[in-house]
Amino acid sequence: xxxxxxxxxxxxxxxxxxxxxxxxxxxxxxxxxxxxxxxxxxxxxxxxxxxxxxxxxxxxxxxxxxxxxxxxxxxxxxxxxxxxxxxxxxxxxxxxxxxxxxxxxxxxxxxxxxxxxxxxxxxxxxxxxxxxxxxxxxxxxxxxxxxxxxxxxxxxxxxxxxxxx
Numbered sequence: 001x002x003x004x005x006x007x008x009x010x011x012x013x014x015x016x017x018x019x020x021x022x023x024x025x026x027x028x029x030x031x032x033x034x035x036x037x038x039x040x041x042x043x044x045x046x047x048x049x050x051x052x053x054x055x056x057x058x059x060x061x062x063x064x065x066x067x068x069x070x071x072x073x074x075x076x077x078x079x080x081x082x083x084x085x086x087x088x089x090x091x092x093x094x095x096x097x098x099x100x101x102x103x104x105x106x107x108x109x110x111x112x113x114x115x116x117x118x119x120x121x122x123x124x125x126x127x128x129x130x131x132x133x134x135x136x137x138x139x140x141x142x143x144x145x146x147x148x149x150x151x152x153x154x155x156x157x158x159x160x161x162x163x164x165x
Contacts, residue, residue, distance in 0.1 A: 019109050019137065025073070026088055026107045026139060033076045033096030041100070053080070056093045056151060061085060063155040090151035091139035098141065105149075108142045111135050 036053060043049040053076055064084035066072065071086070076093050079085045085093070088107075095107040115133040120126055141149040150157075 018135070019111055022137070023107075023109050026092060026109060029073055029075065029088065029092040030095040030099070030107045033092050034099055036076045037096055037100045053077075053097075055097055056090065057154065061090070061093075061155065063087070063090060063152045063157040065157070087139040087152040087157070090155060091141055094141050094149065094151045104144050106142050107139060108148070109137060109139050110148075111137045 040049065040051065040053045044052050059080060060083065061079055062084050064086065066086045071088075073092075074082065074085060074089045076096065079089050079093055091107045095105050098105045112135070113133060114136045116129050116131070119129055119134060119136075138150075138152070141151065143149065
């Protein structure tokens with residue numbers, strides 16, 4: 001089942017809180033994924049299924065960026081069906097799998113303002129870029145010791161641009 005569009009309003013005048021609603025949504029997606037993973041394990045334990053949701057890095061899923069201006073947030077079953085995903089999907093999948101295994105990790109959103117001219121030099125289509133530039137947003141997993149794990153990079157995201165944010 002595909003749900004209807006999910007519209008989230010981001011505060012325009014408060015840079016510190018601009019992405020807070022997305023952080024909440026990312027946490028929600030991670031919790032949905034935890035439910036899917038735990039359910040698959042329970043079903044196998046009860047003999048109701050022989051299919052366990054695989055660990056992300058063993059699943060065959062790869063990173064693929066969505067088209068500019070387009071965002072589909074997908075849970076684990078949708079990611080597995082599609083075979084590829086963007087950073088929010090991968091971070092939420094990996095967070096859920098690690099939590100089910102007993103690790104106290106959290107999904108995080110990193111962001112940086114990137115001027116229009118730099119985005120164009122990086123190869124983004126000019127006609128997709130608004131006025132002065134864009135907020136570049138990237139989702140990862142934070143371990144309890146503060147270490148950041150980037151599932152997108154591990155699964156094929158190229159470039160070094162995101163390393164600077």
